[in-house]
Amino acid sequence: GAVVSQHPSWVICKSGTSVKIECRSLDFQATTMFWYRQFPKQSLMLMATSNEGSKATYEQGVEKDKFLINHASLTLSTLTVTSAHPEDSSFYICSAGEGVNTEAFFGQGTRLTVV
């Protein structure tokens, strides 16, 4: 199957700083990527849809000014958590597919800890 790679796998940052997470499709082009968040012992919740060359679409309750998404190329989407706080500590996972009606593939996830 297609490969989606995330970087970094884990990051620890100080409260108030910003953190950037990258999501790359390694062997296919993805006009759309998705960002999910998973708190401990909970399910995955969709945060936003990243659209290549246009603005991301955020789910209800997700602050677009806090979670900045950039999808500048067909193989890379980035999620920047701005002014991070301890409550932003979570597991962030991206996904992408090769096109409509194809399977979604997930990255390895990024464990963010804000101290």
Next chain:
Amino acid sequence: ELKVEQNPLFLSMQEGKNYTIYCNYSTTSDRLYWYRQDPGKSLESLFVLLSNGAVKQEGRLMASLDTKARLSTLHITAAVHDLSATYFCAVDMSGAQKLVFGQGTRLTINP
């Protein structure tokens, strides 16, 4: 709004036993996924079910989809300890890989 509900949420079973995890969803969809997640890891794709009546099997796991009942099942046969994990079902809302996940079923298999 699409809702996906799994049950049970927690399951502790003995090795060698059989059990089924259920996944109900609230609106029409023709694409349903089952994933496995180990602690601290991302999702491992188990099955993609694309049509009514679809049945797929891999080892001790078998998944099925009934789109009319909006129900999918994940059946575990003769469980072994290595199958201990959290299992998620997820429904693709529009064929565009935008997924809504169930709550997850935490499966513990005891020797």
